[in-house]
Amino acid sequence: MTALAQRAPVTAPAAQRAVMPTLRDDLRQIAAWIADGAHVLDLGCGDGVLMAYLRDSRSARVYGVEIADDSILQCVRRGLSVIQADLESGLRMFPDRMFDTVVLSQTLQAMRQTEAVLREMARVGRQGIVSFPNFGHWRHLVALLGGRMPVSPQMPYQWYDTPNVHLCTPRDFEILAGRLGLVITGRALLANGRPVNVLPGLRSKLAVYRFEPK
Amino acid sequence: MRFEEPLELASGARIADYELRYETYGSLNASRDNAVLICHALNASHHVAGRTADDPNGIGWWDNMVGPGRPVDTRRFFVIGVNNLGSCFGSTGPMSINPATGRPYGASFPVVTVEDWVNAQARLADCLGIGRFAAVMGGSLGAMQALSWTIQYPERIGHCVAIATTPRLSAQNIAFNDVARTAIRSDPDFHGGDYYAKGVVPRRGLRVARMIGHITYLSDDDMAEKFGRLLRTPDYEFGYEVEFEVESYLRHQGDKFSEYFDANTYLLITRALDYFDPARAYGGDLVQALAPAQAHFLLVSFTTDWRFSPARAREIVEALVMNGRQVVYAEIDAPHGHDAFLQDDERYHRLVAAYFDNIAAGLAR
Numbered sequence: 001m002t003a004l005a006q007r008a009p010v011t012a013p014a015a016q017r018a019v020m021p022t023l024r025d026d027l028r029q030i031a032a033w034i035a036d037g038a039h040v041l042d043l044g045c046g047d048g049v050l051m052a053y054l055r056d057s058r059s060a061r062v063y064g065v066e067i068a069d070d071s072i073l074q075c076v077r078r079g080l081s082v083i084q085a086d087l088e089s090g091l092r093m094f095p096d097r098m099f100d101t102v103v104l105s106q107t108l109q110a111m112r113q114t115e116a117v118l119r120e121m122a123r124v125g126r127q128g129i130v131s132f133p134n135f136g137h138w139r140h141l142v143a144l145l146g147g148r149m150p151v152s153p154q155m156p157y158q159w160y161d162t163p164n165v166h167l168c169t170p171r172d173f174e175i176l177a178g179r180l181g182l183v184i185t186g187r188a189l190l191a192n193g194r195p196v197n198v199l200p201g202l203r204s205k206l207a208v209y210r211f212e213p214k
Numbered sequence: 215m216r217f218e219e220p221l222e223l224a225s226g227a228r229i230a231d232y233e234l235r236y237e238t239y240g241s242l243n244a245s246r247d248n249a250v251l252i253c254h255a256l257n258a259s260h261h262v263a264g265r266t267a268d269d270p271n272g273i274g275w276w277d278n279m280v281g282p283g284r285p286v287d288t289r290r291f292f293v294i295g296v297n298n299l300g301s302c303f304g305s306t307g308p309m310s311i312n313p314a315t316g317r318p319y320g321a322s323f324p325v326v327t328v329e330d331w332v333n334a335q336a337r338l339a340d341c342l343g344i345g346r347f348a349a350v351m352g353g354s355l356g357a358m359q360a361l362s363w364t365i366q367y368p369e370r371i372g373h374c375v376a377i378a379t380t381p382r383l384s385a386q387n388i389a390f391n392d393v394a395r396t397a398i399r400s401d402p403d404f405h406g407g408d409y410y411a412k413g414v415v416p417r418r419g420l421r422v423a424r425m426i427g428h429i430t431y432l433s434d435d436d437m438a439e440k441f442g443r444l445l446r447t448p449d450y451e452f453g454y455e456v457e458f459e460v461e462s463y464l465r466h467q468g469d470k471f472s473e474y475f476d477a478n479t480y481l482l483i484t485r486a487l488d489y490f491d492p493a494r495a496y497g498g499d500l501v502q503a504l505a506p507a508q509a510h511f512l513l514v515s516f517t518t519d520w521r522f523s524p525a526r527a528r529e530i531v532e533a534l535v536m537n538g539r540q541v542v543y544a545e546i547d548a549p550h551g552h553d554a555f556l557q558d559d560e561r562y563h564r565l566v567a568a569y570f571d572n573i574a575a576g577l578a579r
Contacts, residue, residue, distance in 0.1 A: 076568045084544045094532075
């Protein structure tokens with residue numbers, strides 16, 4: 001047994017790759033922005049589906065940060081590197097520019113310290129990618145016109161029982177990014193997995209942004 | 215097992231020949247790659263799991279973790295428990311006869327370090343024909359040995375499973391150890407460590423040492439829950455005998471401990487704890503210290519462990535991430551303080567089980 005042989009396979013065997021799960025729409029867009037072999041940090045990585053995909057089909061070196069016990073267990077079952085921590089308490093354990101890409105998928109809207117986490121992403125990574133539901137989708141506006149808080153597949157919570165404390169629209173995000181000195185290098189406004197080109201602010205359900213520190 | 219070849223120690227001293235007591239569970243597979251070494255902490259031994267034939271009450275110290283169907287499943291893994299050098303459960307230690315003098319070593323037994331233990335364990339592995347461990351695992355001081363394995367013998371360890379540990383003791387940790395040692399050394403029955411010949415045991419000192427240690431193993435919440443301010447007496451008695459439940463509990467723990475544990479071993483093991491600091495040789499840089507490591511890591515800490523708090527474990531995680539090592543770190547919200555690593559906790563055990571499932575799957579490939 002040589003030292004080399006001990007290293008865990010960075011890529012999964014071909015057989016395993018063939019049964020790759022289909023990724024959520026925003027995750028597919030995120031994966032498309034991540035280079036092969038990249039060093040990736042996935043914040044709020046959940047059960048590790050994106051991390052496993054990046055490891056197995058992109059040879060990425062991936063670490064996840066997650067708070068929920070059950071999700072940690074799922075990540076362990078997938079053989080992933082995962083660190084149990086609260087994103088709100090910061091990413092102090094990671095030095096500046098440690099990662100090529102830092103991902104925050106469908107979590108930004110649930111963060112209390114929105115600005116702090118974006119700043120930390122820009123510090124720890126060469127680029128950041130966030131995805132979030134578009135609060136400005138026309139169906140949400142219709143719900144509001146009808147006097148109700150919107151509930152939709154991308155925001156499936158009742159107002160009194162939601163983890164989402166900082167919902168926003170793509171335009172809102174762009175303004176905040178500008179204020180934080182983040183340069184947006186990629187934008188995908190999606191509905192049903194496809195980019196929306198006409199009236200994306202109203203018609204897109206999911207927003208995915210890529211940014212770099214100035 | 216007896217070793218004739220002298221062991222060079224970190225202190226510069228050497229032990230001419232020595233014995234290591236060990237226990238095994240399960241069986242080594244044909245490719246000899248399913249061995250797991252379990253390292254013990256302060257007061258435990260090679261007897262990790264199951265019951266011994268001669269003592270039906272002697273359940274292994276990590277029996278809830280190791281055994282058939284347990285997280286470290288002995289139907290799949292060949293598990294080795296080894297009693298460390300300097301301990302008092304069968305391996306050569308201060309109680310043993312020094313062949314040079316024909317008398318017990320006592321105070322003359324050399325101070326050993328975590329690194330020395332790992333070297334001795336590696337020799338045991340050689341003798342058992344184990345080139346590489348699938349995993350080395352331990353809690354607390356045991357986890358320090360597992361960490362040290364990844365630095366001293368990086369090519370001989372696949373996975374390091376380190377529970378409730380720290381990269382080095384804090385001043386507070388060392389202070390508690392010093393109080394414990396002072397209690398032992400100031401017991402009139404200690405006789406400078408050579409109490410064996412006098413036919414006495416510094417039991418009072420050992421008892422106090424254990425009482426202090428035990429407080430640091432429990433959390434404030436845990437003690438509040440277990441004892442609160444409960445009295446054993448109907449009311450205050452305005453004296454100094456046992457009145458509170460917690461006093462009774464601690465004294466009982468102290469008494470029990472002083473019956474079976476050796477005072478010199480207590481000094482020696484707490485000193486090994488104090489000295490453990492792999493980053494010391496690198497000006498305190500743990501990243502550099504862990505650079506040789508090739509293993510994959512599972513680290514677990516417990517939220518209420520104030521002895522080796524989660525913040526200390528995170529230092530290790532940080533250094534491992536900096537070195538690009540694969541690492542799983544879990545922070546278990548358990549009420550039992552440092553002792554949680556020995557307790558049944560479903561989340562903790564499920565996680566370790568899942569981790570070992572992966573190790574087993576990796577072997578099968």
